[in-house]
Amino acid sequence: MSTKLHLPKESIDHARQLARAIASPVVDFIDKHSSVTVERAALRLAGADGANPDGVPVPNLVVDQLRAADPTMLEDGAVLRYVNALVRTGDSVGALNARVAAGYNVAQQPLVDREKIVKKAAELVTTAADRIKGNRAHRELKQEEFHGRNNSPLLYLIVATGNIYEDVKQARAAASQGADVIAVIRTTAQSLLDYVPFGPTTEGFGGTYATQENFRIMRAALDEVGEKEKRYILLTNYASGLCMPEIAAMGALERLDMMLNDSMYGILFRDINMYRTFVDQKFSRMIDAYAGSIINTGEDNYLTTSDAFEKAYTVLASQFLNERFAYSAGLPARLQGLGHAFEMDPSIKNGFLYELSQAQMAREIFPEHPLKYMPPTKFMSGDVFKGLAMNTLFNFVSKATNQGIHLLGMLTEAVHTPFMMDRFLAVDNARYVMNNMEGFYDDIEFKKDGIIVNRAHDVLTKTISFMEEVEKTGLFDAIEQGLFAEVKRPKDGGKGFEGLIKKGPAYFNPFEDHLKRELGLER
Amino acid sequence: MDDGKVQLSFTLPVPNGAKGREAARKLVLSWGFKECEVVHSTVLADDFSMYVAYAKTEQSIDYDSVVADEASADASMDMEAVDAFIKEHIGRKIVVVGACTGFDAHTVGIDAIMNMKGFNHHYGLERYTGIDAYNLGAQVPNEKLIDYALKVKADAILISQVVTQKDTHIHNMTEFVELLEAKGLRERFICVAGGPRIGNKLAVELGFDVGFGRGTYADDVATFIVKKIVEKQKA
Numbered sequence A: 001m002s003t004k005l006h007l008p009k010e011s012i013d014h015a016r017q018l019a020r021a022i023a024s025p026v027v028d029f030i031d032k033h034s035s036v037t038v039e040r041a042a043l044r045l046a047g048a049d050g051a052n053p054d055g056v057p058v059p060n061l062v063v064d065q066l067r068a069a070d071p072t073m074l075e076d077g078a079v080l081r082y083v084n085a086l087v088r089t090g091d092s093v094g095a096l097n098a099r100v101a102a103g104y105n106v107a108q109q110p111l112v113d114r115e116k117i118v119k120k121a122a123e124l125v126t127t128a129a130d131r132i133k134g135n136r137a138h139r140e141l142k143q144e145e146f147h148g149r150n151n152s153p154l155l156y157l158i159v160a161t162g163n164i165y166e167d168v169k170q171a172r173a174a175a176s177q178g179a180d181v182i183a184v185i186r187t188t189a190q191s192l193l194d195y196v197p198f199g200p201t202t203e204g205f206g207g208t209y210a211t212q213e214n215f216r217i218m219r220a221a222l223d224e225v226g227e228k229e230k231r232y233i234l235l236t237n238y239a240s241g242l243c244m245p246e247i248a249a250m251g252a253l254e255r256l257d258m259m260l261n262d263s264m265y266g267i268l269f270r271d272i273n274m275y276r277t278f279v280d281q282k283f284s285r286m287i288d289a290y291a292g293s294i295i296n297t298g299e300d301n302y303l304t305t306s307d308a309f310e311k312a313y314t315v316l317a318s319q320f321l322n323e324r325f326a327y328s329a330g331l332p333a334r335l336q337g338l339g340h341a342f343e344m345d346p347s348i349k350n351g352f353l354y355e356l357s358q359a360q361m362a363r364e365i366f367p368e369h370p371l372k373y374m375p376p377t378k379f380m381s382g383d384v385f386k387g388l389a390m391n392t393l394f395n396f397v398s399k400a401t402n403q404g405i406h407l408l409g410m411l412t413e414a415v416h417t418p419f420m421m422d423r424f425l426a427v428d429n430a431r432y433v434m435n436n437m438e439g440f441y442d443d444i445e446f447k448k449d450g451i452i453v454n455r456a457h458d459v460l461t462k463t464i465s466f467m468e469e470v471e472k473t474g475l476f477d478a479i480e481q482g483l484f485a486e487v488k489r490p491k492d493g494g495k496g497f498e499g500l501i502k503k504g505p506a507y508f509n510p511f512e513d514h515l516k517r518e519l520g521l522e523r
Numbered sequence B: 001m002d003d004g005k006v007q008l009s010f011t012l013p014v015p016n017g018a019k020g021r022e023a024a025r026k027l028v029l030s031w032g033f034k035e036c037e038v039v040h041s042t043v044l045a046d047d048f049s050m051y052v053a054y055a056k057t058e059q060s061i062d063y064d065s066v067v068a069d070e071a072s073a074d075a076s077m078d079m080e081a082v083d084a085f086i087k088e089h090i091g092r093k094i095v096v097v098g099a100c101t102g103f104d105a106h107t108v109g110i111d112a113i114m115n116m117k118g119f120n121h122h123y124g125l126e127r128y129t130g131i132d133a134y135n136l137g138a139q140v141p142n143e144k145l146i147d148y149a150l151k152v153k154a155d156a157i158l159i160s161q162v163v164t165q166k167d168t169h170i171h172n173m174t175e176f177v178e179l180l181e182a183k184g185l186r187e188r189f190i191c192v193a194g195g196p197r198i199g200n201k202l203a204v205e206l207g208f209d210v211g212f213g214r215g216t217y218a219d220d221v222a223t224f225i226v227k228k229i230v231e232k233q234k235a
Helices: A009-031 A036-046 A058-069 A078-089 A093-101 A114-145 A164-177 A212-229 A244-253 A265-270 A274-291 A300-305 A312-328 A351-365 A384-400 A420-436 A451-473 A475-480 A510-519 B018-030 B079-090 B108-114 B142-151 B165-182 B200-205 B218-234
Strands: A033-035 A154-159 A181-184 A234-238 A258-260 A294-296 A339-341 A372-374 A405-407 A500-502 B005-012 B035-045 B048-056 B094-100 B131-135 B156-160 B190-194 B210-212
Touching (some): A009 A312, A009 A451, A009 A475, A033 A274, A036 A058, A036 A078, A036 A510, A154 A420, A181 A258, A212 A234, A234 A244, A265 A300, A274 A294, A274 A312, A274 A475, A274 A510, A300 A312, A312 A339, A312 A451, A339 A351, A351 A384, A351 A451, A372 A384, A384 A420, A420 B035, A420 B048, A451 A475, B018 B035, B079 B218, B094 B108, B094 B218, B108 B131, B142 B156, B156 B218, B200 B210
Parallel strands (some): A154 A405, A339 A372, B094 B131, B156 B190, B190 B210
Antiparallel strands (some): A033 A500, B005 B048, B035 B048
16 A cells, blocks of 8 residues: 555554553453353353343353352353253253243253263354354355445444334435444443343333344344345444443344444443453454454544544554454454544644544554544534534545545534434435545645644654553553543452453363364464 | 524425425424425435425514523633632632433533543633542442542532433432432532533422533533532521
C-alpha cells in the first residue's frame, strides 16, 4: 500500500514490539486460568442449552452444581462432568439438558473411565465443529455469490427496540434501505449479567437481550432480506461483558458475522475484574477466529470519556494492544475490526484535518484490518441540522481513508431512538458522499510536512511513549493506576472476580484443545 | 415574519407515490394547519414513506403567560465565581456525589457535569477548588449511592438518567427518594436529577430539589447547589 503519511516503519515496528511485551505476561496469566463463563461457553459448544423453570440457564446450573459440590471441581473443567453425565445416563444432549433443568445434579455422579469421557467428548467436538464450519462455508458461499454488491465501507446500522420481533421489522427496513451490517444492541446492563438468558425476548431497556434464540430469529430474517436484495447482510452482536465467550459461542453456532469484543472495555468502562476480562476475551476470540467472525474493538469509548484531540494516542495504543491480544487468540488481521471514532469537538480549528489524519494513520498502520469507524455522538445535540452536517464530514473522512466498517451516524443521536426515517437519511447521506467521492482515496496525497502528516507523526510518537510507560509499569498495574481512560481499577476489584478459575493439572476442555489445534496456537 | 409557517417531516406506513403525498397533505391539514405543501417524499421500505412538508398555522399563544420549565438559570455563575462564592459564604469545601443509577449505563451526562474536563469548554465539578466531587459512574444501585454519600458526608447527590424507555428513569428516581425518606435522610442532602429528558417540573414532582435537562453545564448545577446550601444554612 502506498503511504501518504510517511510514518517511519521502525516506529510502527517498535510499537508492535511494545504491544507484544505488554501483552506477554498477561497472556501467560490467561493460559493458566479459566472462568465460569469460559466453562459455560465450552458447555454450550457441547450442546448444553435450555433453562430451569426459574430461568436459570443449563450451563449455569452445571457450573453452579460443580462449584457447590467442591470449589476445586471446576479446576478439572466443567465439560468433564457434563460428558460424564451423558455417558452415565446414555442420554442425548437434549435429554440431559432437560434432566439438568429438572434438578439432576451432574456433580454427584461418580466418574466413569476417562477414556469413555474423552471418546464421547470428541464426538461432541466434531458436532460443534461441523456446525460452525458449515456456517463459515455458507457465509463464504453467499459472499462469493453476491460479490461486489455490498457498500465499501460496509454500512452498519443499529436496531434496538427491546422486542426481537420489532427489531426484525426495523432490520428488514434498514437492510432494504442499503445497510450491509445490522447490529442488535443489547439491553442496558446485559453486560453485567453473569448468565445469558434463554429463549426469544420481547422486553428490554434501550436494547434487546442477546439470546441464542434471538440470534437465530434475526439471522433467518436477514438471510431472507439478503436473498431479495442480493447482498449478504452481516449480523452483529455484543460480546463484551461478563459472558464474552458464551456470546461468542452462541454467535458461532448461529452464524453471526461480527462481534463487539474488546480486550479491556469491560475492565475500564463496565468495572469488570481485569483478570476475568483478559481470560474471557481470549477464549471468546478463539471462538470468533474459528467461526470467521470479525471482532469490533471499542476504542471509541476512550474518546467519549476523554478528549478526542488530546487523547488520540490512547486510541492507537489500544489498537496495538487489541491487535496483539487478537493475534494471540488466533484471529488473523482480516478479522480484526479495530475501532476508532470521529469525536473531536466540532469547534476545533482544523478538526477535520486531525480526524482525517487519525483515520488515515489507522489505515496505514493496520492495512489489512477492516477498521471500524464510529460516528460523532458526544457533540451531537438537538440541532439535528448541524448533526447531519457533522455526519456528512464523518462520512467523508471514512471514505477518504478507506475504512472497513462504517457505523452510520444518526442526525437524532442525542434526541431519541432512531426513527425509520432517521436511518434512511443516514444511509442516504452515506451513499451520496461515498458515491460522490468513490475515487478520492486513490487520487489524493497529503502535503509532506503539512498539518495532516505532522499530526499523525505526533500521535504515533505520543503513542510510543505512552506504551513505553505501560510496558515499564506492567499492564495490570497500569490499569490499576489509571493510565487508561483516566479510570483506576484495582486488580482484585470489579465484577466477576469470584468467577475466575485456576486450571488444574488435569484440566479438561476438548473444545479449547480443538480450537488451539485448528488455529495453530499449540505451543 | 409572523407568517405561521412550520416545517415538518414524518414517516407514514403507506407506499410512496401520489396517493401517499395527498394522504400526507390531508393529514397535516387534519392537525389544524391551514395550508400545506408536501415538498418531498421518498420510499423508506416496502410500505413506508417519508415526507417533508411546509404548513401554515393561525394559532398563537400569550407569550407573557409562559413559565419556563428549565432550572438552568440564564445567569449561572462560572467556575471562578462559584469557587469564590463557596469561600465567602460557605467557608469549607463542599462535597458532591454523582452517578447513573439503576441499570443506566450512559455516563455521558454525569461525565459532562462532573469530569475534570467538563463539556464544551465548561469545566466539570472535579475541577472546582471548592468542591470535592465523586463520580461513581454507571449502574450504581440507589442504596449504594446513598451509603457512599453518607460515607463522604456529601452535601449534594447528583443522579443522571439518560435511558427513559418504559419510564425506567421515573422508577429509579422515585425509588431513590423513597429510600432516602425511609432512612429519614431526605433533608440531609440536596438532590439533583439530570438527563436529556429530565425536566425541572418532573424532578421536583418526584421529590428532588431540582432537575436539569438538555444544555446544562456544570456551572448551572454548581450554582444551584451552592445557593441552596446557603439557603439551607439560613433556614
